[in-house]
Amino acid sequence: MRIVVGSGKGGTGKTFLSVNLFCFLEEQGIPVSFADCDVEEPNADLFLKGEVKSVETVFQNLPVIDTAACTFCGKCHDYCAFNAIMFIKNLEYISISEELCHDCGACLYACEFDAISEKKKELGKVRIMQSTKGNRIVDGLTNIGVYSGVRVIKSAVKKLENQGVEILDAPPGTSCPFVTTASFGDYVILVTEPTWFGLNDLKLAVETVRGMKKEFGVVINRAGDGEDPVSDYLKKEGIELLAKIPFDHKIAKWYSEGKIPVLESSDLHKIFYEIQRKLKI
């Protein structure tokens, strides 16, 4: 079972929930692996201390146009769905915008004059690690300046071993990197906070996962006694509330020290047990 932990808003506790869930399941001896898919700023390794087993480089292909062989027919430009080929027929001008290229290969297919070849561009790295209990932890890191982390995310998820429970810590937001990560999931946990900002971005995330026809539930993190627009929204929409994690100074302190709060607190242990039960793990 693959569980994706996402949220619309940043800083709501995706990594908190996913690393705690991983350690909670690992402690029970359940086979579990972890992928940090927040490839622009991976940080799960602050909490999950794994031994690095291997590091792989992720590449993409980029088209290279041989302007001597090019007849300036414009077919490659017409085939490109991403506007990555700039073509001005009357000036016999053609060039590639590397940031826009998605490495789909359509231009190579389109060219009838063998004027397009490919070169490799490094996008980032994927690390494969092993926890002290022998479970696999993977993370991806996109190189600075690379436009999209999607390919690094896909490479990282491929390194999971397809056994037991797999936890994917998704990037924030609802754009391509999140959608890519969520597409791998059997279930999506959306982590939010009981604020109006949290609710606004949760709605965007709900809309996204509903559009993807994914089963999902919500965890409200840092829940307090104040107003809680999120719970009202969940009731109205009939969305499953998996758990409320209380706003607690102790949790923040453990977390800031790189500790795993679920292993320290029996209250938190109960909350994670409830999540486990609801997810039928």
Add this chain to the structure above:
Amino acid sequence: MKTAISASGDTIQSVMDQRFGRCPYFCVYDNESKEYAFHKNPACEAQSGAGPLAVQFLAKLGVEKIVAAEFGGKVKPVLEDLKIQMIIMNQEGRSMEEIVTLLNK
């Protein structure tokens, strides 16, 4: 010589749009015929690569100068290749007519 200006509307009183790739209109002024032409920007709604798409559109029209509030990273190298001059206008609220007057000074 033709100059394109990113425009928020299709009249000479329209003010400049602060975006280049996604402005709704381009005002193209020809300083030989002294005529204004307004074109809908075909890149306005593009999912990605609006800037480069707009450049291709303007280059086909034979534009040699572009006035905009800013030019993005994907657009600059192409404009340099094509030897189209980039003019940055960082004052908001100027109309097409005012900008053309400034250019002709």
